[in-house]
Amino acid sequence: MEIATTKFPRWFVRRDIDGFFGLALDNLIQILLIVSLCQGVLGFPVSLVYGRILPGIALSLIVGNFYYAWLAKEQGKREQREDITALPYGINTVSLFAYIFLVMLPVRLAAISGGASNEQAAELAWQAGLVACFGSGLIELAGAWVGDPLRRLAPRAALLSTLGGIAITFIAIGFLFRTFANPVVGLVPLGVILLTYFGRVRFSIPGGLLAVLLGIALAWGTGLLSWDNAKFATALQPIGFYLPGLWLGKLWSSRSVLIEYFSIILPMGLFNLVGSLQNLESAEAAGDTYPATPSLAANGIGTLVAAICGSCFPTTIYIGHPGWKALGARIGYSILNGIIMGLFCLTGTVAMLAYFVPIEAGMAIVLWIGIVIVAQSFTATPPHHAPAVVIGLLPGIAGWGALIAKNALRAAGLGTPEKPLTPALIEQFKLSDTYIDGAFALEQGFIFSAMILAGITVYIIERKFRHAAYWSVFAALISWVGLMHSYRWTVADTVVNLGWGTGTAWAVGYILLAILFFYVDWQEARRNT
Structure with a gap:
């Protein structure tokens, strides 16, 4: 006589390491873009970027990643499953560029043309970004209660093909170009990823970790990266510990931005809502069904936390759940991502990490995820x-x-x-x-x-x-x-x-x-x- 055993998801499995490297690379790219654009385009001082924006990002990532890990744990308990994968979560790329170039930069230029100093203009631009982020969070939070009806109205092909279009272009092609621009460095990590996840070849260490280590070694060994004392010294300067602040007063004093840039904030909030909804559909097609309302509400709350605590950049449920699931990631990869990315942002060590770990070292994982998403658009919908x-x-x-x-x-x-x-x-x-x-x-x-x-x-x-x-x-x-x-x-x-x-x-x-x-x-x- 067989005795039925109850299955519960574990907090951490071995393949969570692979999932962590892929998700962390996604988040790290966004963080590095924020640092570069805020300092280069907006002229923000180091104190503003590392003392206010990055701590706000840290809290938003910790809140979201921990919540989606907990949600996966609870959903797995209800369904008595061990193979459930947490929803991936991070900074919204589209909103990142939109708010920098269409909200914060115009505010900065208008302030300078009005006689403000660079420091004053930077402060006003940052406050405008906070308001834009806050507005986006309100839209995402309010839209959480219409998520399930939207899922019922939209055919699966409509939702998944949209993700496929994003995956094949904004994710896969860019990294494919970068791979063949540096083939000596890029092709071997790509080969490791394809062997691991398409060929089911097992190496002595997780394939994702092996690909990253080989990429780092090839980048430094071939001269794609080389030691530079001045750059290394610059990377060390921001290191410290930065406590997040509460910036409700700054939000209130710049509230007029919500009206002035409503034409930007509204579509960004709606796009984020629709994109997150499509990613929930993608997760369901991969075998993990999550309730729309709490999933979307948590996304909106993460964005509101970002704005209140100093970040100008909304968060979102990430594209790519089928990729993380196929990697074997379960719950722990989300917790690891929240902890590690949070520490990098709170301690100012992002610049040093970027100095040692080139994007070429981990981009094969993201390229593979793009391929999986496009393939799922066809395999998870009726053939006709x-x-x-x-x-x-x-x-x-x-x-x-x-x-x-x-x-x-x-x-x-x-x-x-x-x-x-x-x-x-x-x-x-x-x-x-x-x-x-x-x-x-x-x-x-x-x-x-x-x-x-x-x-x-x-x-x-x-x-x-x-x-x-x-x-x-x-x-x-x-x-x-x-x-x-x-x-x-x-x-x-x-x-x-x-x-x-x-x-x-x-x-x-x-x-x-x-x-x-x-x-x-x-x-x-x-x-x-």
Whole structure:
């Protein structure tokens, strides 16, 4: 007679080390970007970056990572499972760039043009970032209670293909380029990752750790990195211990930013909400079902903690849960990430870590996760929905292409006050049969457009033409107010253009599409009667 045994998830398993290296690298990249952009673009002093922003980031990462680990533990107990994986969590990359370049930098430049000193301008820009982050957190928290209805309305292909578009472009391709730019350093760690997780080869130490160690050794051994006394001394300067502060007074004194930059804060909060929702769907497709409301609420609370304690950068449930699960990570990788990233931020040792550990050492793990996410878009949806998945990939690819095009223009010397980016460039692109204005339109709100186009295609495949029409009407509404497609030119970029009627052309197009679907639905109903 067999005796049934109750299964409970463990706090830590061996493969959590692999998951930790992948998630920690994701978080470390965001932190290094923040330090670089805040000091280089915004002119923030070391005391502001290491004394206020990084401690706020530390608390937001600790709160979120610990909560999602606890949630996984409780969910595993309820389901009596040992193989549940905690939701990955960290800083939102899209909001990071949006708030630096579209909120904090304009505030800083306006302050300087008004006669403020660099220190005063930095202080005002930082306060504006706090308000933007706080506003995003409020939107995410409020949206937590509509998460489950959204999941029921959206087909799985619509949610997963959107993630696939992000994974194949903003995650995988960038690291693939970097691998082949430094092949002697990059290819061996990639080979270790592919052997470990696709070939199921076992090494004497975890494959993720082995890949990172080999990457470090190759980077230093081949001269990609070399010792520099001056750089090392600079990396040591911020080391200390920084206690987080409470900055409610600064938030209140800059509250007008919430109105002035609402056109930036609203879409960022909505994009974060929708992206987190899609990541919950991705986790469910991989076998881990989490309740939407507490999962999304914790994400919003993490962002609010960041803002109140000094960070200008929202947090999010990360893309890539299927990758961490396939790595064998369970619960401990999330706790490790919160502890280690928190210590780096609270002690100012981020700069020293960046000096010794190049991104090339760990990027193969992130590249592999991107591959897994794209593959899941096809394998976790019904086979006959594959065309919808492909269509859902395209807006993300277009958004990435638009970003690359603008980076190329800036590298060529455009995008400055003397040589700003202008609509005249569109005609130059068309000379080579490149309709770059279409890419710019798809870039804005591509999370929404990817989900909508894939959803419409699913309902067409299922011959539910009225549902496709409803989705088209929704697309028309959010296009009309500029939440997707509508864009405006700045000196160095094309950015979202919120406003009544700013997306008229796209709204009209979607309305005509809806009329077509309603007509086909009517025709089919007549034939069947």
